[in-house]
Amino acid sequence: MERQTTEIRQEQIKKAVLDIIFTDGLDQLSTRNLARRVGITEGAIFRHFKSKRDIMLGIMQDVKTGLIGELRQIALGADGSEKRLSDFLCRHVKYLIENKGITILLFSEAAHMNDKELKENLHEILSEQKSLISKIIRDGMTEGLWNKKLAVDDIATIYMGIPITLNIELILNEDRFDMHGFCKRMFFLMQRMMSK
Amino acid sequence: MERQTTEIRQEQIKKAVLDIIFTDGLDQLSTRNLARRVGITEGAIFRHFKSKRDIMLGIMQDVKTGLIGELRQIALGADGSEKRLSDFLCRHVKYLIENKGITILLFSEAAHMNDKELKENLHEILSEQKSLISKIIRDGMTEGLWNKKLAVDDIATIYMGIPITLNIELILNEDRFDMHGFCKRMFFLMQRMMSK
DNA sequence: TCTATATATAATCACTCACTTACATCTTGT
DNA sequence: ACAAGATGTAAGTGAGTGATTATATATAGA
Incomplete structure (x- = not known):
């Protein structure tokens, strides 16, 4: 995965949250799925946000x-x-x-x-x-x-x-x-x- | 715990669901908490309902x-x-x-x-x-x-x-x-x- | 070019979840 | 009194969770 700045990743992650909620439902909103949606791994999520x-x-x-x-x-x-x-x-x-x-x-x-x-x-x-x-x-x-x-x-x-x-x-x-x-x-x- | 009929337990369980949701919030609605609120064990829940x-x-x-x-x-x-x-x-x-x-x-x-x-x-x-x-x-x-x-x-x-x-x-x-x-x-x- | 830093990864943590199992005990009909 | 069925408990199961870690790699400044 190409590297991105934290600012960009934060925006992508927040957008992915809303996407997942509306298309797959709230109980699909795990950090795992979130990472998959953005196209990074789970750990990377926690580099850009300290918690869910x-x-x-x-x-x-x-x-x-x-x-x-x-x-x-x-x-x-x-x-x-x-x-x-x-x-x-x-x-x-x-x-x-x-x-x-x-x-x-x-x-x-x-x-x-x-x-x-x-x-x-x-x-x-x-x-x-x-x-x-x-x-x-x-x-x-x-x-x-x-x-x-x-x-x-x-x-x-x-x-x-x-x-x-x-x-x-x-x-x-x-x-x-x-x-x-x-x-x-x-x-x-x-x-x-x-x-x- | 005194034994009760399935009908009574079902009513108690359903009432407990609404109670927990309103007083403690939705994420406290686990079968564990449900059982505790009714005053029975978790297994007993599944005796009266086949699933959550x-x-x-x-x-x-x-x-x-x-x-x-x-x-x-x-x-x-x-x-x-x-x-x-x-x-x-x-x-x-x-x-x-x-x-x-x-x-x-x-x-x-x-x-x-x-x-x-x-x-x-x-x-x-x-x-x-x-x-x-x-x-x-x-x-x-x-x-x-x-x-x-x-x-x-x-x-x-x-x-x-x-x-x-x-x-x-x-x-x-x-x-x-x-x-x-x-x-x-x-x-x-x-x-x-x-x-x- | 080299080094420091930022970013990404994969494995793993401790924990909770819904649900199951094995077995005990109460209640009821005969 | 006693068998049968209903109701109960304690101790598990595997799967999934949010979060952390050690390690690898890309990028930018000297």
Whole structure:
């Protein structure tokens, strides 16, 4: 195997984690299979990450700087709240489709939940999402777009179900799932829900 | 240990599975821990179930005859669709709170997904839920309660996110989560979403 | 060119897993 | 009372796990 820098290998390994999870399932995610997928041996994995756990933490970090970073930019941006909500949702959906293994990875950690740090990371990711979407909703209410009397937190809760349900549909229905215009359709319903 | 019938042990074992998942996490769900929780030895587990997989199938069967059976009764009942939707949602939420490990168990199987039968069971459970809720929505539209022009499937998708989000909040926020009147509040928003 | 360092390999570690076996003991029907 | 079947235990099995090691080799700087 040709030699690569640690940076490149780390990226390859993290990508392989998501690949394996989505195509073969979570229980195929051993360091052995991971090494085979990347095309190196098992020992080499531990040259680039000090443990399997560290790989997971690295991926979560990517979500924080990648997805959450972009969502934050949208949520805190200068556009009107209607456009921000739409952009937010569509960006969110796009990310999940492009990184199909992510949701499974995150929730499997929640499910196993013996690891404080991993659990906290997940909690941080989700509550950040929820607080960003709450901000957009509140802004929209202030702008007079949406009904001020509604419980922002409840609406945010409903929002949170959308990307999760999308991922479940992706896993279970494979290709049958109609994702064309999915975010627009969901946006439309969210808007009705909040209308005056 | 006092001797018990296979029927009683099977119930104890299935209950212990959900207990362990919710309190200790999925990776503590070994046959060793299962036996310890029930108060018998590991070998005894295999006297009452022929495999660990069979225990999971048994639990899924319970969901089908228990939860799904009740939801079906509500959905196909004689009440108006408004009441049926409310009852459906509240019954759904109540079941998840009383069987906190269920969702994790189901989705962990989806995530591992190497087992055709388990995966199909999950698919059946979820699509049955979705088709029942779709029926209620369609009925409500026919009754003139809700807007006929909306996409029933999209609304059902949003609905499906609610119980899942509830479970995630339960796991991550432990007791902080305000589940008082949760189903009523969600019902209220669903209704707004579908209003004319 | 030579040497120090980074990267890759293969064998192996201690451990846990689901499951099995051999055998003991309780319960029940006659 | 006693045989038969149901339920229990203790001690294993092989396979797979994450992680470590000694060793080999490629690369880059002097």
